[in-house]
Amino acid sequence: MYLFIFAVLAIIFQYTNDKRILDKYEKDIKTYKVKVAELEDERVKLNDKIYDLSYFNIEGNEEALTYFEDQGINTEELLPKLKDGLLEMNAYQGVDHPIIPYASMTESKIIIDQIKVLNHKWILANFTDGKHWGELFINYEVNEEGKLSYKLTDYFLYPIN
Template identity: 35%
Template sequence: MKRNLYLYLFIFASLIALILYVNGRNIQESQDRAYRTLEEKLETTQKQLEEAQAAKSAATIFSLDNNEEAYNYFESSGLDRNKIEAVLQDYLLEQNLTQGGNPLVDYIGEGRGYQINDIQVLNHKWLIANFTDNTNWGEVLIQYNFDENNNLSMQTLKSVLYNKYR
């Protein structure tokens, strides 16, 4: 009887060990699958990040932030290079308040006239802006200049108008 008891205990312990082994193996396999899935997502995210950084780098080629020569020009003129974009944007948005729309836009808009929305400062002399009258939209290349008294003047170099119905 004692021998049968040891045999039953041995079989019971073997079954428990087998169950623990199979269960542990299944858990390990599921964790490995989850790890591989997360690793693939990480690789995909890293590729997307690299593509986005490359696109951003390409988009900021013509940017005041990356133009050291323009910064040197502003510093030699006694202008605060960190506030130039804000000054230019404020000036253009003030021009939007003019009756009939912004005078720097060469086109006559419907209703309120053309208003400049966004700008991108290209360098120490040029900026590009987009404009709209809520029907049509376009872009304008503007030359700007600060005189000796730091007074700002602007002149439209070229503009393009896109039609909503094309």
């Protein structure tokens, strides 16, 4: 009789313990499924944002790339050359930058720090002197010899608050 009662108590203990463990695992699985669904939604939103941000970019603009290919220009060499040409202007002597129409208002030089090639004709660039900053809208052209020429079309200096 004692053996039977002990066996029943052991079975009840084992059942409740296993049930508690299974319930905990099921709760954890539900929590992780919710987290996975949230992360999947976030991934989709980020992919949409990446698509939107890459819209005005020469790498995603097939017409602009075709324009250069039709002229026999290798875009893989041209794009770094475009950016390097603007960044080399940062090594200017004196006060006036070759393309930025503002002089530095601090001790440091005014320089171009970020460049985005939009298509086969336009570039957006950001400039700063460490305290003041603004943006440039630049037209560029590649001649038959592969030489680059830049023309400042518009510019803006942000006011300091």
